[in-house]
Amino acid sequence: MSTALKDLIRNPTVAELELVARFAALKADPRRERLFEAFALTGLPGRRLEGWRWTDFKAAVTSLDAAKAAPVRDPLAREAVATLRFAPSGHVAPAALPPGLRLLEKDDVQAMSGAEDAPLGALAAALAGGKSPATLLVDVSAGAPVHLHMVFEGPGAINAARIVFLLRPGAELHVSESHLGGAALSAALVEFTLNKGARLNRTVYQIGGPSEAQAVTAIIEQDAGAETVQTTLAFGAKVARLETRLVHRETGSKATLNAAYLAGAGLQADITTHVRHGAQACITRQVTKGAVLDGGRGVFQGKFHVPRTSGQLTDASMQHNALLLEEGAEVFAKPELEILADDVQCAHGNTSGALDAAQLFYLRQRGIPLVQARALLTEAFIAEALEGAGELEAVLRAEAQSWLTHAA
Numbered sequence: 177m178s179t180a181l182k183d184l185i186r187n188p189t190v191a192e193l194e195l196v197a198r199f200a201a202l203k204a205d206p207r208r209e210r211l212f213e214a215f216a217l218t219g220l221p222g223r224r225l226e227g228w229r230w231t232d233f234k235a236a237v238t239s240l241d242a243a244k245a246a247p248v249r250d251p252l253a254r255e256a257v258a259t260l261r262f263a264p265s266g267h268v269a270p271a272a273l274p275p276g277l278r279l280l281e282k283d284d285v286q287a288m289s290g291a292e293d294a295p296l297g298a299l300a301a302a303l304a305g306g307k308s309p310a311t312l313l314v315d316v317s318a319g320a321p322v323h324l325h326m327v328f329e330g331p332g333a334i335n336a337a338r339i340v341f342l343l344r345p346g347a348e349l350h351v352s353e354s355h356l357g358g359a360a361l362s363a364a365l366v367e368f369t370l371n372k373g374a375r376l377n378r379t380v381y382q383i384g385g386p387s388e389a390q391a392v393t394a395i396i397e398q399d400a401g402a403e404t405v406q407t408t409l410a411f412g413a414k415v416a417r418l419e420t421r422l423v424h425r426e427t428g429s430k431a432t433l434n435a436a437y438l439a440g441a442g443l444q445a446d447i448t449t450h451v452r453h454g455a456q457a458c459i460t461r462q463v464t465k466g467a468v469l470d471g472g473r474g475v476f477q478g479k480f481h482v483p484r485t486s487g488q489l490t491d492a493s494m495q496h497n498a499l500l501l502e503e504g505a506e507v508f509a510k511p512e513l514e515i516l517a518d519d520v521q522c523a524h525g526n527t528s529g530a531l532d533a534a535q536l537f538y539l540r541q542r543g544i545p546l547v548q549a550r551a552l553l554t555e556a557f558i559a560e561a562l563e564g565a566g567e568l569e570a571v572l573r574a575e576a577q578s579w580l581t582h583a584a
Contacts, residue, residue, distance in 0.1 A: 184213060184216035184217055185216050185219040186219070188219060189219075189220065189234060189237075189238065190238065190239050191220060191237045191238060191239050191240050191361070192219050192220055192234075194239070194240045195220075195240075195299070195303075198303060199212050199302060199303060202303070202305060203305070205284065205285045205310075207284075207285040207286070207287055208285040208301075208302050208305075208310070209302075210287075210291070211285065211288060211291055211298045211299075211301045211302035212298070212299070212302035212303075214288075214291035214292045214295065214298035214302075215291075215295045215296070215298045215299040215302060217292065217295070218295045219234065219295075220233040220234040220237055221233055221234065221295050221296065222234030222235055223235070227448070227477065230446065230473070230475045230508040231415055231417050231444065231446040231448075231475055232415065233296070233361075233389055233391070233415055233417075236389050236414050236415040237360065237361050237389045237415075239360070240360045240361055241360055250325055250327075250354045250356065251354070251381060251571055251574075251575050252323060252352045252353075252354045252379065252381050252568060252571060253323065253325065253354070254321075254323065254352075257321045257322070257323050257352075258270050258273050258274055258277065258320065258321070258322050258323065259322075259323040259324075259325055260279075260312070260322070260323070260324050260325070260339070261325045261327075262308075262324070262325065262326045262327070262335075262337045262364075263327060263335075267308045267309075267312065267337070273320075274320040274321075275318060275320070276316060276317050276318025276319060276320045276347070277314060277315070277316055277317075277318075277320050277322065278314070278315040278317075279312065279313070279314055279315075280312070280313040280314075280315065281309035281312060281313075282309055282310060282311040282312075282313055283305070283309050283310055284310060284311075285301070285302075285305070285310045285311065286301075286310070286311045286313075286338075286340065288301045288365070288367075288395070289395065289397070290395065290421060293421065293450075294393050294395070294419060294421060296363050296391035296393060296417065296419075297363075297365045297391075297393030297395065297419070299336065299363050299391075300336040300337065300338055300363035300364055300365040300391070300393065301336075301338050301365050302336075303336035303363070304336045304337055304338035304365070308337070310338070311338050311339070311340055312338070312339040312340065313339075313340045313341075313342065314339065314340070314341045314342070315342050315344070316341060316342065316343045316344060316347045316349045316374075317344045317347055318347060318348075319347065319348040319349070319350075320349065320350075321350040321351070321352075322349065322350070322351045322352075323351070323352045323353075323354070324339065324351065324352070324353040324354070324366070325354050325356075326353065326354060326355050326356060326362070326364055327354075327356040327357070327358050335358075335359045335361075335362045335363075336362070336363045336364070336365075337363075337364045337365070338364075338365045338366075338367075339365075339366055339367070340366075340367045340368075340369075341366075341367065341368045341369070341376075342369050342371075343368065343369065343370045343371055343374035343375075343376060343402075344371055344374065345371040345372045345373055345374065346371075346372070346373045346374065347371070347374050347375070348374070348375040348376075348377075349374075349375070349376050349377070350377045350379075350566070351376070351377070351378050351379070352378075352379040352380075352381070352568060353366065353378070353379070353380045353381065353392075354381045355380070355381070355382040355383075355384075355390060355392050356383060356384075357383065357384035357385060357388040357390055357413060358388070359388065360387070360388065360389065361388075361389045361390075361391075362388070362389070362390050362391070363390075363391045363392075363393075364391070364392050364393070365393050365394075365395070366392070366393070366394045366395075367394070367395045367396075368394070368395070368396045368397070368404070369397050370396070370397065370398045370399060370402035370403075370404065370429075371399050371402070372399045372400045372401055372402065372426070373400070373401045373402060374398075374399070374402045374403075375402070375403050375404075376396070376402075376403070376404045376405070376406075377404075377405045377406075377564070377566060378394075378404065378405070378406045378407070379406075379407050379408075379565045379566075379568045379572070380392065380406070380407070380408040380409070380410075380418065381408075381409050381572070381575070382408070382409070382410040382411065382412075382413075382416060382418055382445075383410075383411040383412075383413075384411070384412065384413025384414070384416055384443075385413060385414070386413070386414050386442040386443060387414060388413045388414055388416075389413060389414055389415045389416070390413045390415075390416040390417070391416075391417050391419070392416075392417070392418045392419070393419045393420075393421070394406075394418075394419070394420045394421070395421050395422075396420065396421070396422040396423070396431070397422075397423045397425055398422070398423065398424055398425055398426070398429040398431070399425055399426045399429070400426035400427055400428050400429065400455075401426075401428045401429065402426075402429050402430070403429070403430040403431070404422065404430070404431045404432065404433075405431075405432045405564045406420065406431075406432065406433045406434065406435075406564070407434050407435070407561070407562055407563075407564045407565040407568075407569075407572070408434070408435035408436070408437075408447065409435075409436050409437075409438075409562065409572045409575065409576065410435065410436070410437040410438070410445040410447065411437075411438055411439070411440075411443065411445065411579060412437065412438075412439040412440075412443035412444050412445030412472070412473075412474075413443060413444070413445075414442070414443070414444065415444050415446070416443075416444060416445050416446060417446040417448060417475075418435070418445075418446065418447055418448070419446075419448040419449070419450075420433060420448070420449045420450070421449075421450045422449070422450070422451045422452070422460075423451075423452045423454055424451070424452065424453050424454055424455050424458035424460075425454055425455055426455045427455045427456050427457050427458065428455075428457055428458065429455060429458045429459075430458065430459045430460075431451065431458075431459070431460045431461070432460075432461045432462070432564055433449055433451070433460070433461075433462045434461075434462065434463045434464065434560075434561045434562070434563070434564055435447045435463075435464045435465075435561055436464070436465045436466065436558040436561040436562055436572075436576065437464075437465075437466040437467075437468075437474050437476075438466070438467050438468075438558075438576060438579050438580070438583075439466070439467075439468045439469065439472035439473055439474050439505075440469045440471070440472050440579075440583050441469055441470060441471030441472055442471055442472070443472050443473075444472070444473040444474075444475065445466070445473075445474055445475065446474075446475035446476075446477070447464055447466075447475065447476050447477075447478075448475070448476075448477040448478070449462065449477070449478045449479070450478075450479045450481070451478075451479070451480050451481070451492070452481045452483075453480065453481065453482045453483070453486070453487040453490045453492065454483065454486050454487070455486055455487075456486060456487070456488045456489045456490075457488075457489040457490075457491075458490060458491075459490075459491045459492065460480065460490075460491075460492040460493070460494075461492075461493055462478060462492075462493065462494040462495065463495050463560055463561050464476050464478070464495070464496045464497075464561060465496075465497050465498070465557060465558040465560065465561040466496075466497075466498040466499065466507060466558075467498070467499040467501055467554045467557065467558060467580075468498065468499070468500055468501060468505035468506065468507055469501050469502050469505055469583055470501075470502035470503060470504035470505055471504055471505075472505055472506070473505075473506040473507070473508070474498055474505075474506070474507045474508070475507075475508050475509075476496045476498070476507075476508070476509045476510070476511070476526075477509075477510045477511075477512075478494050478496065478510075478511050478512065478524070479511075479512040479513075479514065480492050480494060480512070480513050480514065480515075480522060480524075481514045482513075482514065482515045482516060482517050482520055482522065483516055483517065484516040484517055485517070487515075487516065487517040487520065488517045488518075488519045488520070489519055489520065490515075490517065490520040490521070490522060491520070491521045491522075492513075492520075492521070492522045492523075493522070493523045493524070494511050494513075494523070494524040494525070495524070495525045495526075496509050496511055496525070496526045496527075497525075497526075497527045497528070497557075498527070498528040498529075499528075499529065499530065499531060499554060499557060500528060500529070500530055501530070501531065501550065501554065507528050509526045509528070511524040511525070511526050512524075531550060531553050531554070532553070535553055536549055536550070536553065539552065539553070547581065548581065550580070551577060551580035551581045554580050555573065555576055555577050555580060558576060559573065562576075
């Protein structure tokens with residue numbers, strides 16, 4: 177790595193110096209260097225950057241010492257579903273993939289669109305490799321379910337993974353992802369390209385500990401008539417950011433981006449989305465629900481960008497609602513509409529508050545204990561955000577109910 181690239185990180189922290197050393201140990205590659213440069217322009221992002229002021233990785237990641245062991249249970253794991261496992265020793269692919277899926281291991285680094293706008297995604301792409309291929313490419317030509325099991329355990333520094341899905345015209349993919357932490361800093365980049373008429377249903381489960389930092393970046397690009405339905409359930413970590421950057425590239429593209437977050441004491445969950453309506457007559461729907469306990473922090477940042485000419489006839493709506501379950505809970509929200517076109521329907525809303533005292537009283541009058549009553553009302557509150565998960569909705573709701581019952 178050139179001295180000039182190394183010096184791009186101003187006043188590097190101990191953790192950033194370790195990341196530089198990790199990058200320097202990898203095989204030289206011009207595209208890898210460009211990706212690391214995109215990260216180095218900001219370093220570990222923190223509160224000095226507008227989009228990261230509530231999710232400060234620079235302050236949280238002081239070193240890359242090993243974190244505690246990651247959860248051993250993966251609630252989204254299912255038999256008869258092709259599972260790709262990611263760990264420090266490398267990825268493990270199933271012996272046989274179902275018809276319609278083809279796995280290509282690429283040792284050369286692939287380019288990443290918009291790397292400068294997603295520094296932790298660029299970091300994941302720059303550091304992915306080592307014992308695994310730099311990029312896993314999944315070519316999808318028919319319908320098949322896939323599960324990504326991402327758990328990083330063992331001593332040392334960051335663990336990074338990159339996987340790219342290419343959905344051929346008319347293909348349909350159901351993908352579930354479990355991001356289970358296990359390292360001081362883990363970064364995953366998942367990319368989807370949807371050709372004409374392709375369908376993607378993506379379900380994301382994230383959980384981490386109070387000594388872990390997690391970044392999950394998704395980049396989705398859609399052609400004419402393509403549709404994405406994304407459902408996320410996040411429990412947070414010391415810092416955790418689940419970022420989705422979606423581009424409607426051609427007319428008639430549709431996207432539903434729903435999420436729920438539950439953050440307990442010492443944990444933070446950040447749901448960030450950026451949707452560009454780069455073609456006419458595209459539709460986006462977004463609902464995010466959150467509930468936070470004393471000492472926890474929830475963050476929502478959503479932006480719709482509608483260009484002047486290509487964004488005409490856009491139909492988009494964004495809604496964020498949060499519950500502060502206890503004194504000391506924190507929720508920060510920043511919904512944005514950047515509309516340059518004049519023939520659009522765009523709306524956004526944001527609310528925060530406490531559980532309804534009258535509803536709690538009603539349930540308690542019927543013999544339901546306070547803890548259970550709070551859990552029932554909170555689960556009902558976030559249920560709308562989990563409806564798009566299909567057969568996994570019941571699993572996500574059970575995980576949420578378990579958390580609510582034990583955390584209250």
